[in-house]
Amino acid sequence: MKNKELSRIFAEIADALEFKGENRFKIIAYRKASKILDELTDDVEVLARRGQLQEIPGIGEGIAKKIEEYLTTRGIKKHKEALSGIPKDLLKLLKVQNLGPKTLALAYEKLGVKNLEDLKRVIDNGSMADLFRMGRQRVDNIKKGIEAFVRTRERILLYEAFEISDEIVNYLKTCPEVEKVAPAGSLRRMKETVGDIDILATGKDGALIIDFFTKYPKTDRIIASGKTRGSIVVRTGRDLRQVDLRIVQSDSYGAALQYFTGSKAHNIRLRSIAKEKGLKISEYGVFRSNEKIAGKSEEEVYKAVGLPYIPPELRENRGELEAALEEKLPKLVNLSDVKGDLHVHSTYSDGLSTIKETAQHAKALGYEYVAICDHSKSVRYAGGLNEDRLKEQMSEIEKLNDEVKGIKILKGIEVDILGDGTLDLDHELLKQLDVVIAAIHMGFKKNVTERIVKTIENSSVDIIAHPTGRLISTREGYDINIDRVMEKAEEHRKLLELNATPNRLDLNEVYLRKAKDIGVKISIGTDAHSVADMRWMLLGISTARRGWLEKRDIVNTLSYGEMFRRLRS
DNA sequence: GCCGTTTTCGGCCCGACTGTTTTCAGTCG
Numbered sequence: 045m046k047n048k049e050l051s052r053i054f055a056e057i058a059d060a061l062e063f064k065g066e067n068r069f070k071i072i073a074y075r076k077a078s079k080i081l082d083e084l085t086d087d088v089e090v091l092a093r094r095g096q097l098q099e100i101p102g103i104g105e106g107i108a109k110k111i112e113e114y115l116t117t118r119g120i121k122k123h124k125e126a127l128s129g130i131p132k133d134l135l136k137l138l139k140v141q142n143l144g145p146k147t148l149a150l151a152y153e154k155l156g157v158k159n160l161e162d163l164k165r166v167i168d169n170g171s172m173a174d175l176f177r178m179g180r181q182r183v184d185n186i187k188k189g190i191e192a193f194v195r196t197r198e199r200i201l202l203y204e205a206f207e208i209s210d211e212i213v214n215y216l217k218t219c220p221e222v223e224k225v226a227p228a229g230s231l232r233r234m235k236e237t238v239g240d241i242d243i244l245a246t247g248k249d250g251a252l253i254i255d256f257f258t259k260y261p262k263t264d265r266i267i268a269s270g271k272t273r274g275s276i277v278v279r280t281g282r283d284l285r286q287v288d289l290r291i292v293q294s295d296s297y298g299a300a301l302q303y304f305t306g307s308k309a310h311n312i313r314l315r316s317i318a319k320e321k322g323l324k325i326s327e328y329g330v331f332r333s334n335e336k337i338a339g340k341s342e343e344e345v346y347k348a349v350g351l352p353y354i355p356p357e358l359r360e361n362r363g364e365l366e367a368a369l370e371e372k373l374p375k376l377v378n379l380s381d382v383k384g385d386l387h388v389h390s391t392y393s394d395g396l397s398t399i400k401e402t403a404q405h406a407k408a409l410g411y412e413y414v415a416i417c418d419h420s421k422s423v424r425y426a427g428g429l430n431e432d433r434l435k436e437q438m439s440e441i442e443k444l445n446d447e448v449k450g451i452k453i454l455k456g457i458e459v460d461i462l463g464d465g466t467l468d469l470d471h472e473l474l475k476q477l478d479v480v481i482a483a484i485h486m487g488f489k490k491n492v493t494e495r496i497v498k499t500i501e502n503s504s505v506d507i508i509a510h511p512t513g514r515l516i517s518t519r520e521g522y523d524i525n526i527d528r529v530m531e532k533a534e535e536h537r538k539l540l541e542l543n544a545t546p547n548r549l550d551l552n553e554v555y556l557r558k559a560k561d562i563g564v565k566i567s568i569g570t571d572a573h574s575v576a577d578m579r580w581m582l583l584g585i586s587t588a589r590r591g592w593l594e595k596r597d598i599v600n601t602l603s604y605g606e607m608f609r610r611l612r613s
Numbered sequence: 614g615c616c617g618t619t620t621t622c623g624g625c626c627c628g629a630c631t632g633t634t635t636t637c638a639g640t641c642g
Contacts, residue, residue: 067614068625069614069615069624069625070614070615071614072614072615072625073614073615073625074614076614076615077614077615101615101616102614102615103615104614104615104616105614105615106614106615107614107615141640141641142631142639142640142641143640144639144640144641145639145640146638146639146640147639147640177632177633177634177638177639178632178633179632179633181631181632181633182631182632182633182639185631185632229642240642242642268629268630268631268641269630270629270630270631271629272628272629272630273629273630273642275630275641288641288642290629303627303628303642304642306642308626308642311626311627312625312626312627313626314626315626315627316625316626318626319626324626324627325626325627326626326627326628327627327628327629328628
């Protein structure tokens, strides 16, 4: 698929045009096209062949032609033209905080800055500060931006962001001026990775709260501090991470929460809808001329615009506003709908908790069942089970099922898919298990689609684990034809896993939505290697919600009996 | 560059903070 390549090219065009001071709406259009292509599950080449490119909202005549140009000539003239006269590494510097396109262009034209090294040099030798409208302070801010640019990873995993934000939220709760405080931003939307951490608070004296905020013990430095907004950089282990706090009065809480939760694209679209109705939305409320008509709660804000409440996980401008207008929003699955975890490891392979501990923990979580799915023998580094060890485990589970009441322990395995698409444990033995999850852990580049298809056709298999094999921000995932896998899974009524491990979340939200459209059911498993990891179910459910999934799309929301019938059907 | 039951031209969300300025540009979210 050429989707990602094209996405990158349009992002580069946007950056280049921004640097050159082009019309900003044109830049927005290219950015939007880049995002669309990045999230598109259909092959852009197929759409182009069918002449359907312009059916995608945000792709018009100009961009469609450029996509076609790329597909036939392997290049885009506009891309080359936009980048011409710009040194290769210069645009990367747009990611440096406090250094925008205008300033960068000035530094390039007047001082010949071509890359990070040049930028550091002109800052240190003082020539940067002599530029028009610059000065010591602005240069100093750019210098801090460079430090962050070098030291901060782009985005962190959702659960890491949670840990940071929880601590700061709890700190803020100790401030007497603070009334309400809650995380917002991509964290509240439960996006798989989070950039900056956004927190919203209400209180009468904003300046006092911001001052308290900036005194947070792990503050590395203060970026901004005013009456309604503060911004600090906190030290989190080896990394630095920006945290923004916004303060509003409590009668604007809903409007502010809505606004700061985003996404940006969702808000822009929402405000356009409001504008069409003669309304104006800001973080302070919904206004008709100068009269405030809503703002206390998010429900109130959406209602004022004539919409039902839209859950944060859906707010990405991926059709949720249209669905809301038509009263067709999905009834999203909730954590409380989950009746069991279908992928947990034990001390038999590389897990840290015993089967008994796992069962008791599952019971405490309110589950009806938990599936013990340890690795199979070819995953040597994880102490995978051979046939004999698996039989031992099966009889222990049978014993424990008599001993531990109120929870069903399922006999399972995470069996390895070998290079030729066969499994590494005996077929007859697998047939005796309750749950068979099949997974690829080796040979990521070798005929992956064919191996998975063959596995789906294997009657002893119930679930395909982490179907794309991606590791968030470290590994791309297998070269896989996901359409073919989903169609086969649907045909054979097999389940695809939503693996809830923080750096997997595989299937991702985009593929989950596709699975739902195709009619493939999903099994959420935490892949827990200790009872504490079982809390990751929340990440799984959040990702499912971001993929528009409802209770009926997920098998482990079924009661034990129903779930078991579904596996055996 | 995209888009259109008021438009094929003229819009395109809205506001805070900072630093450099005597009224605003740049950056960010």
